[in-house]
Amino acid sequence: MNLVGITINHHTANVELREALHLNRDEIIEFIKTAKKSILNEGFVLSTCNRTEIFGYPKEGKLDFNNISDELMKFKPVENITAKHFEKYFSCGAVKHIFKVASGIDSLVIGDSQILGQMKESFEIAEDMNFVGSVMKRVFDTAVKVGKRSIKETEIGEGAVSVSYAAVQVVEKIFADITTKNALVIGAGETGELAAVHLRDKGINSIAVTNRSLDKAERLAEKIHGEVIPFNQFTEHLHKFDIVISATSSPDYLITKNDIKIDMKKRRGAPICLMDIAVPRDIDPSVKDIDFVFYNDIDSLKVIVDQNMKKREGEIPKVHEIILEELIGFFGWYNTLEVVPTIKTLRSFFDEISNDELEKIKHKVTDEDFAKVEDMTKRLVGRLLHNPTIKLRELAETGTHTQETINNTLVLKEFFGLNGKIDEEQ
Amino acid sequence: MLSTIHFLNIILPFLYLFTFAAYLHDFLQEKNTFANIKRIILFLTLTLNCFYLIFRTIEFNHPPITNKYEIFALVACTIAFSYFLLELLTDIRGTGAFIIFFSVIFQTLSSVFIEDLIEVPEILKNRLLGIHVISAMLGYSGFIMSAVYGILYLQMYRAIKKNKFGLFFNRLPSLEILEKLNYYSLIIGFALLTVAITIGIIWLPDAFPDFSYSDPKLITTGIIWLIYGSGLVYKIFSDWYGKKLIILSLIGFAAAMFSLILSNILQNSFHIFN
Structure with a gap:
């Protein structure tokens, strides 16, 4: 090959x-x-x-x-x-x-x-x-x-292997039905966008975007069919959201512990999930001390990513098995390519002879008798060629008897004078 | 029939153990190798347990409620039955090991110590008493399940809060689902205990000449009912999220266990039959 x-x-x-x-x-x-x-x-x-x-x-x-x-x-x-x-x-x-x-x-x-x-x-x-x-x-x-x-x-494609997808995985471990929840994405950069797309794909009820640059926020909101919240007002709206994903490049905290305390009062204790996938962090990590506030930063989410990567690595041997099986199947098919023209020509050769002989007696016997002889001839040729055809194909399919396959093919070609015929057919 | 009863008595703990092992295997291996098979095994075990209880009732001419080992067999069955129903309704299959564990314990204790009782007081053959006890046992099964889901909820809550993404995080359903399972088990438990108490209040004074409202078992059961009832009232009429009701369900369960121990220590109750 x-x-x-x-x-x-x-x-x-x-x-x-x-x-x-x-x-x-x-x-x-x-x-x-x-x-x-x-x-x-x-x-x-x-x-x-x-x-x-x-x-x-x-x-x-x-x-x-x-x-x-x-x-x-x-x-x-x-x-x-x-x-x-x-x-x-x-x-x-x-x-x-x-x-x-x-x-x-x-x-x-x-x-x-x-x-x-x-x-x-x-x-x-x-x-x-x-x-x-x-x-x-x-x-x-x-x-x-x-x-x-x-x-x-296999489970080669299972589990989140990006931080933004890991964030969604954690969200799914908190809420039973994400389609009834509302999310806010702070930051319309690449990471924020990816998280927003994941949430939308999971069927989130509603999604809002806030960003320093309103243009970018509007572009992302349009893409994910969400609404835009002005950046300087988003803390006032926090209580409306069950999931907050923040991914900005802000050097300071955008959400403080006090913001969340006020938010939780307005939410009457309903759980909130805060995913801080920004570096440096956007949310004060001390918010996790508040009951029913689930906070994750990029380091904790990376733990999930690493775990899933390890699981996927563990699946590689299973994939290798599949590859090996398919390789055997493929080369089994490929090896028959060499013998198929020989088998085809051999069959044509036998058919040609039988047709010649049948032609000779066609006008010497009745139509009924001719049909019987023709039928018998076909069965005879079929039975004579069955074994050599099957054996040759089997030898080729295993792929481990290459020399034997070549020898047998050569013998057939030589004995029946097929060389010229194969070239003609090809 | 007696030989069938004895045979079932021997194999039932093993069947529950086998079911428990199938559920535990899937939980620990983070795979669903036995996803459908384990449900079938549970169903078969449960069916055999029901037959065992029916055969005992027919053979010994009384419902299996006359001593604690008969009641243990009943409890094992009601726990497994309640879990099976919950699994069918919610299709959440990852928590079975934690519930069926209790069936293993109760059925094993029952199988080891149970005796063939033919002669029992006439009062214990009463059909109304059978309904009273069965509904009480189903109620307590609900409370056991509620407590188990409560503990699992707290484990999961802790795992997420502390960012420990291990076995519990990977295998347990979401916090909201665990909270719902805890809540539904509690409602079922409370409703059935209410039925048991109602039957008891109506029928017991007539059936037992030494009936007394100051009986320790009645008082402790009343307290348990009040604990769960107040929790449900708070949950329904105010915004109680997660942990509060769960902690209350654990307190209720602890009270139920305390009541069980207490009533067995204080043998002067009219409620003690063996």
């Missing part, structure tokens, strides 16, 4: 280099056009913020990895990138790597579910560009299957 591939990812290069080499959809399309002309017959290009990968069958069977990386560097020159930043894969190793990426165990965040979607998109682009043959198609399909099985059969 001549499948080759190169990858630059978080194992091999820093984020600056990875970002610099990132290819957007249009660039991938352009690169495939170039690659088709010069280096690859078929393949695919995957590019995310953490990895850029190019896999395919080289033109004229030339197994030179440098061709691919040189072509990539020519297409998108990036300073300071050298050959050492690329991992290279070949044949079974290449297929295994693709499966590992699809399963999420090769991701920066183990079990990252986004990668499977990104791979599917890459495969679709390759298919649209007629850059895919039958083997590559099978690699794609099996990779997607590996990804889906990993999610379904």
